Amino acid sequence: MTDSALPTFIAESRELLREMEAALLECEQGETGAEAVNSIFRAAHTIKGSSGLFGLDGIVAFTHVVESVLDRVRANTLQMDRTLAAILLECRDHIEHLVNAVADGKSDDIQLATKGEGLLQKLTARAGGVGSAMTHTIATTPVAPAAGREHWQINVQFHTEVLRNGMDPLSFIRYLGTLGDIVALKSLTERLPAVEEFDAEGCYLGFEIELASSESQERIEAAFEFVREDCTLQVRPQAPAAQEVAAEKREVDAKESKATKSSDGRSLRVDGDKLDKLIDLIGELVTAGATTTITARKAGLSELNESTLRLARLVEEVRDQALKLRMVQIGPTFSRFQRIVRDVAREIGKEIRLEIGGAETELDKTLIESITDPLTHLVRNAIDHGIETAEVRRARGKNVEGVVRLDAYHDSGSVVIEVADDGGGLKRERIVAKAIERGLIADGSSLTDSEAFALIFEPGFSTAEQVTNLSGRGVGMDVVKRNVNALRGTVELDSKEGEGTTVRIRLPLTLAIIDGFLVGVGNSSFVIPLELVEECVELGDEHRSPDGDQRYINLRGAVLPFVRLREMFSLRSSASRRESIVVIRCAGQRIGIVVDDLLGEMQAVIKPLSRLFSRIRGIGGSTILGTGQLALILDVTSLLDLCLNTRQAHTAPRRALMD
Template sequence: MMREALPTFIAEAGELLEQMEGGLLHIEQDGADADAINALFRAVHTLKGSAGLFGLHHIVACAHVAESVLDEVREARLAITPALATLLLSVSDHLAALVALAADDVAPDAALDAAGQALGAALQAYLPAAAETAPPAATPPMAAAPAAAHDGSPHWHLSLRFGAEVLRYGMDPLSFLHYLGTLGEIVHIVAVSGALPPLPELDPERCHLGYELGFRSDADPAAIAGAFEFVREDSRIELLPPGSGAADFVRLIELRAAEEHACIDQLLIACGSVTPAALAAALAPPAPTAANAANAANAAPEAPAAVPAAPAARAARAAEASLIRVDAGKLDQLIDLIGELIIASAGASLAAQQAGAPALLESSTRVARLVEQVRDSALTLRMVAVGATFNRFQRVVRDVSAELGKDIRLEISGADTELDKTVVERIADPLTHLVRNAMDHGIEPAAARRAAGKPAHGTVRLNAYHDAGSIVIEVADDGGGLDKQRILAKAAERGLVEAGAALAERDIYNLIFEPGFSTAAAVSNLSGRGVGMDVVKRNIAALRGGIELSSVAGRGTTVSIRLPLTLAIIDGFLIGVGRATYVVPLELVEECVELDAGQAGAAHGHHYLNLRGAVLPFVRLRELFGGAGGAARRENVVVIRHGGRRVGLVVDRLMGEFQTVIKPLGKVFRQLRGIGGFTILGNGEVALILNVPELIGQLARQHEAAA
């Protein structure tokens, strides 16, 4: 059962490590505050506790020392210095490596063990001598020794009554016992099943069990109490430390008797927590004398304080319980099935139209509308905010700026912009290269910035926003900008352009995306090999996106990446040329107008027309792709807008809206320019999906060349 839950732990551990890294970077940049330190401590504490439930002792050992250091910080006995922050970030990386091995069910090798020991030793230097202890070795947590085996030595007594809803919150009482086994030894345990209802009334999703157990451990009391942090608000947890007096056990007996209408004195004796004689003496009525009363008052230690329930924590857990984790592969399968459903629905609608039966037409229309709603709901499940991806670059900027010896800061905006999960995952590597490039090539050294009247620190900005049915991600810097003459000289040196060639600014910048192109004076760990920007462009193109560069000398450079919101299903607009059918993304279509002979003649053979006083360049798809049959007597212009540009597509037929399931082209056809995929129509025919960014770019280059 624990193995089945391991993938959930791996996912949660990744989130906790992201919180740890983000918290450290926040503290390093904005200073330490109580909330940030507590959040950092909770992330490490939760990771340690969860790892203990799965017996991942390497993770527990590393997290334990880090937790001890952070506890010193939390108690204001230690400050987070840059050196300590760097060390804790290294610990985060080490824990991430251990989690990755746990995901593959692989034990750490000697090198990783040595790295962990080195990090542990470095952390121990921040701890007082008394705290320099490693977590106790794990022992079998369910070792229920018989009463005869008790040696009578003092130990903790834990009285646990788990809340009825803990199973629904994803908490397993057995897991807590496993975790206690990593902190010490359970010397005896008794299950309390008095709250079990009759079998016909038993709800398997509710917890009815409690435990009384004797527990021997040298762990800090806070660590033992912290083991129940996640269930404390909904459970009844009583912890009696070693050396508790018989009066404490009497109070526990009275408390449980009031709650359960049962006596647990025999369970306490069975656990070896109290002797029969001591308990009998405590339960005997005291002599009614003032002296005895005074002695009892002086001798009775303070009762364990009850921890009040936190309404905010309860509400947060209730909200979390309403969420479920779904494997991404299952979502992909759902989207594929919905795609096939859309194609089948289109076929049914076509058959209904051909049959001409009103009732059948009405039913097919209703089904098509429901399929569209199901499609939109399913696509929403795949949408995630880009903020998590952006926040990862805080660490990249920190490490790279230290390597370059520059003071560079990262600014993030538009973090709540949502994008398809697949696109977000595949955009991370191109963004990493662009951010590193901006820091290495774009941001000048502090001396040069001061000489230019700029702040000594440089800034890299990540921004995301929606525009015309697409998402635009910008990577900008406030550096020196691109040197056009240097780019041209380097391109001529490599034979990419002729020496002295006059190119438009856009074409000069696009030379950066040529394979092997680099303006770096020397090869470094970050750049200079010319194997980056061409790969970035290919990766963006594979996502049906486009990339553009803009730069202002002395003020900086901006790289704009335009991506589709989803890679699976879109609303399309069907157009026809001859016997061929094409699809244009509907959100890019601005309007459709008829192209009469007068307008075509006024162009005098040039590919532009006057659209209500504005010049509109256009391209004839028949000329671009070829088409069987003669030109239509009546042509139409589909006006599309993308990236601030408007162009027209001259076609023969306008065929209306169509839910389009995007299918990738095979390897043989992937080099086709202007085609981004295909789809299957309701009649079984194939329609090609136009790659609008590429078409617009091609048309822009033609007009610039003609000019």
Template sequence: MAGPDFSEIFRQEAQDLLEQLEAALLDLEQSPDDRGLIDGAFRALHTLKGSGAMFGFDRVAAFTHRFETAFDRVRKGLAPPSRDLVAVALSAKDHIRTLVDAPAAAEPAEGEAILETLRGVVEGDAPPSAAAPPDRPVPAGAAEAPGASVTWRVRFRLPRNALVTGANPLLLLDELRALGRCTVTALTDGVPPLDELDPEACHLAWDVTLTTAHPRAAIEDVFIFVLDESDLTIEPHGEPHGEPLGEPPSGRAPPVPAPSAPPAGPAADAEAGEPDRPIPGDAPAGRRDADAAGARDPRPGTSLRVQAERLDELMDRVGELVIAQARLSQLAGASSDANVKSVAEELERLAAGLRDITMGIRMVPIGSLFGRFRRLAHDLSRDLGKDLELVTSGEETELDKTMIERLADPLVHLIRNSIDHGLEDAERRRAAGKPPRGTVRLGARHSGAEVLISVADDGRGLDAARIRAKAEEQGLLAPGAEASDAELFQFLFHAGFSTAREVSAVSGRGVGMDVVKRTIEGLRGTIDVATRPGAGTEVTLRLPLTLAIIDGLLVRVGRGRYAIPLSAVEECVELTVADDLRSRGRSFLNIRGDLVPFLRLRELFATAAPPDPYQKVVIVSAGDLRVGLVVDQIIGSHQTVIKSLSKLHADVETFSGATILGDGTVALILDVVHLVEFGQAREERLKAC
């Protein structure tokens, strides 16, 4: 059996770290005084450097080390976290991503240029005196004697499970030795009797006297990945000098040399080692192991990384199980054996629970998608010279992972258009009485069985007259033909349609919005556009929760059976003979005082079989619109496993897919959104007559 692909493990780990780094940098631009953001960015860089060196990504480790060295000046308060710093740091992050994903495509000269720019930013703004940051305690005399050695007392005890989780205290001690001359004392007061000793637990503690010219921060960095669960104290010990302390404190065991480890472990009264050892990435072995252990240390409540292909396969298996369960239920219904009926009911309950759990596994918070667009807005703000803010809401809204993956490109196009075409520049906004900073809002929320994702801006809004003129110019609309604003706005999604007066590097060629429409329709969703001249535009994407399994209402029309998504069904009523006769020519039903148009599916599907004497009407809705679907029989609810139609039927808009019934026959799934739009359009035509 093949072992794990460690390079792929590192790439997945690096992806998470780079996302953390990007989020911290973007937040830092808005909150430059937030110390936690600076430390978070530095911690992500530090972990990435150590893991890269450990997994053999030496170019990643070397570049990240130099990036980290420059950013360390920001962490120490020697350079301010300016907008220029964030911009070049984001470019450095992009270069690291290229080194991880496609190292052959990474240009060394480009990396050197980025690092040189980064060095210039952090050193050009550095204060003349390299004083220690004020929030770190410094022993007396250190500031008056720059570069002098200082003696520190370092005492630490690792958690009992430290050895199991991969931490190596010998390598941590080796890192301390690399900082200067040190004396190590092992504290054995926590070692239990032999018959109670757990060989996998860490029972020792250490007392280290370290004389070094490095700052306290360098000592803290040794323990950066075990700090949260360890008992650690770092205190100044004595005045600055160049010699190590003599005897250890009274009552302690005499210093003992640590067992040999590659490289040599720390020993009592060890000679001062090299402060900087030139290995790839300049990350000591102890740091690399600690980094990797800290990054992959499982914690209670953490998530488990699973390949997406396995989830897809699990979903397929659950779908087949649902189909088999439906067949068993059908057989049990025709059987008089009570045991068979009982087993069928139990299996139906278990299959429904397994379906819900599997669906829940596939659901992902949409915040994982929204986070990507913060960088897009940041870059467009710089490229277009527009001051803007991206505000997100509803990040906790969950959506099927397959849909989230396919939504990335449509949302990129919508956000670009909002920023480039929607938002005015600062001067025009001031002239219109608006704040100079524009706002783009990206939100998500649940609405019944749908998820609504909206992209809204407070810009100039859409010009319906200009859209009409462009549509007539391109032959999409007859001159003088009647068209509502909603119909005019849909022309924006035609290929090659653009009202932009100038073509920019971002948009304006009429390419992209047609991709948005095709993708959303492929997800069985719809697009709504609303605008207020001078106040902004909002584009709303209406999407189903999932593309895999839904609860459906099974109906019969003639001899054919069809499934209607149960989430879209409001109610079922009987079509009386009087209503049937009265509605001839004008198909409306009076539902508690509201006139609801209805469609006769027998006519729509050209069914030849005679109708049932008592037909039923299924009232379905999409958004605020309702329509009735006349069917011959309502069979009942059915767990519907959605199967995609073939490319031959790609243009059939009435159906969104198909499902396999318990007897092996196929039932088509009605596209409720299309049928509602079709019914409402027919109603408008009848009213105009």
């Protein structure tokens, strides 16, 4: 097999290993259903078969023993209990290390091989002896087959082009050796041409093979699946007539399975970079379409306007469909935390179960990759700080087994991810006392619960009584908030002492294109994410103080704080005679943004800021308008912090912009 196919093998093996891990965790928790065991077996078998095609004998040999143990579990001659599931999890991890070694070009790692032998000894001791396959080779002399095995006659003639197509004929023969004992092997040389006609890149190999195996005809034929178009294959049992009838039936069932597979095989693996390039081009198409629409309006031709409107609708549909290509379900990401919860809980001696909800919720692939680290910290924090020990939970009348829950759902054009636990909750008094001690707030400050709990996101803030390997050093929660904010998201926290804590992360659906609301201040343009906009109201003269110090208005009986973009960014234009307030809701709170002009809705293609401007607060990116003018996309989270923090709100405008 050519090296070009190796990345596909590695990617598919990693997917199978994730499925294998999820099923083994189910078994370890006592949910040993037939489907879970079959899923584990299928993953191991597929990895072994694919490894044989690449000549990765180390993976084949190790996985063969694991597969043999699983085969006994499927046959109900060996019970899958927690101990066996835990050992198989270690074996699964070792297979992952072997695959990673292949990816790194270190497939002959001696230390890995030694560790593998130790794991197989541990596995075979638990399974009552399975037999090692670490030195499995192909036999070319007659071998006495084990009782209960059938003899299979296999004739295979490889086509001339098989080598040019990147296939190694011998790898298929080696794989056959993992399905049973090769009793006889004979080379076919009838197709060898004369010397003057011999093609050095052509293949003239053929084999007659006698295989003693308990596998089905379908499984044996599947060994040649990757080369079926490049060979002539015949597999038949050396059996009486009755067995030949059964063999014909099995052949029909194989055909039916492949027909189903071909009809369902509508998925296509696409390189992520190609998809990102497509999204970038569609973003440019959106901008070009906006320019065309503006030009058509200026021309004043009705037919041209109708054409541009149809074009705009098509561009919008193409945009939506392209963005859906990058949307993936969050379930697989959540499932990976099953292993983290299991390992960490064992490390600190707690009984904890992970519950998952909203696994079908879709999110941009880039966002999922970026949010994994913050989620990992939140889950580990819930395990270490949130869930009490068994003794404490028992004394409080709780179930000894604690629960950490991951959930996701769509809400108002955003995706909300929740990390919740049923632990002891946050201690408000301790948080406030620590904040006073560190000088974050003044003694006697009146804080709401949400304001008090938000203090844990301050850099270096920790109320842990002792430092552990997991947490307690005051590093992490501020990083969580910073990473979420970098994704144009927000973090909220709810907690009740004695009942538990919920951290709520709100994220946009995508980082590429947003629906925005365009506003103007003087000659400058700004974009506000449309899903955050609640309403727009006029700022009356009664709300304008001569010195410009007023920072709030009474909006239908509720206090609404606001910020002036003109002051924030030191814009040199004078205030217009008529100003408006755009009311936005973010992280459960409302603020107003004072602007001169309301310019309407638009699609904004997000362009990241350069590193030179990365420390500017209140700006999350930029976009190009249809007129060619640059507009800045507002970072509403930063605006909210500036607006609600009185000390920052009265700081000089230029200083308020910098961290």
